[in-house]
Amino acid sequence: MENFSLILAIVVVTALAFDFTNGFHDTANAMATTISTGALKPKVAVAMSAVLNLVGAFLSVEVANTISKGLVDETGIRPEVIFAALVGAILWNLLTWLVGLPSSSSHALMGGLIGATIASAGMGAVHGDVLVTKVLLPAVAAPIVAGVAAMLATRLSYGLGRKADGKAADKGYRAGQIASAGLVSLAHGTNDAQKTMGIITLALVAGGAVAPDSDPPTWVILSAGLAIALGTYLGGWRIIRTMGKGLTDLQPQQGFAAQTSAATVILASSHLGFSLSTTHSVSGAVMGAGLGRKGGVVRWSTATRMFVAWGLTLPAAALVGALAESVTGLGDWGTAVVAVFLIASSAAIWKISRREVVDASNVNETEEPPGVITTAIAMVAPPPTGTPAEDVTTDLTATIPAPAASAAPTAPSAPPAAAV
16 A cells, blocks of 8 residues: 555545546536436436446546646656646636536646646646647647537438438437437546546655655546546536526537537547547537537537637646645645645635525526516516606506506596496
8 A cells, every 4th residue: 555645635636626526626527418318317418328338437547647648748847836736726616606607627627737747847847838739739629629519419310310210310410419428427437537547646655655656546546537427416507507507508419419529539448548638528518419400509618718718728737736836836735725725725615606696496597587577577676757657557568467457548537436
């Protein structure tokens, strides 16, 4: 068993906390379309995804090796640097979850690692060729490839099913969608769970607990798989809502095409050791599926906010990671300050999220029912001074029935007795 120092134990626990946030942040990647089309009930979907995430964690270690051996110079890294990197990644994950944006947990982790490494050991400690070929290029290519594949698959699905019975075809596609969602969950475990394995292994090497160039120990693989599975089971309902309903409206054929395309891209990248963003792949596939159906649309306002978040992820997490490393470099008390800041910030974000709860019961609601606020205001607000009461309803006819008096005005000359 490895010899653990206190700081190494803190790093491992923080890495597993990141893995947990990665799980609920990325549940939408596998299950958003399945939930939005009604193929699975929300809680059943996240339970299935959690189990398959755990299984996928044991299928490969190629991505873990990319992070632990390839991205930065492991010989010049201290455990405190890993801790600072995780602080940047966790805070970015929580902030984007709060606003319901499907940003990349993978890029948050790598951004935090790059920023903390540069702050500690300089630019030379980052392997630029690995960053470009196995991180940046896949980040650009993945959503494009998955999107084009999903668009073509959607058109093919509608073309082949044009003469099929509508209800039978929908039932078949829903079954296929469940299978493809399971494949995405499995792929997510092979890719994202490994990133935490790589970070923990890098910390163990930095702390002298394992030899350089070691593969992740079995306990690291198991703990990372369990952490991401638990996070997945709790469900990142805010991001599921955005991915399933906010980007486009999906039918079962589109959901099946999107998930199959994304799973293929993710599994191929895991095999090649690319630290791919599953979020980028699935988001691109969902948009491609939206464009593949005749009359389908993509809500580009939501997509634009998502693209901005993608672009900010690496530099934002790197900046926080660098600042955290600057403080941890001051000694044990600096590490304690950063730890307290992380806990306090996480608690504050969670408390803010309770103001508008999104869970399994309302995850498929895209907006407030029309007319609710207008109706409520109209019921309690007095009519404007000098304006006949019947005219107040002019702009609210869609939500408030017009008073009966407006249909038949009373003659002003009618005697009081006529009203009795």
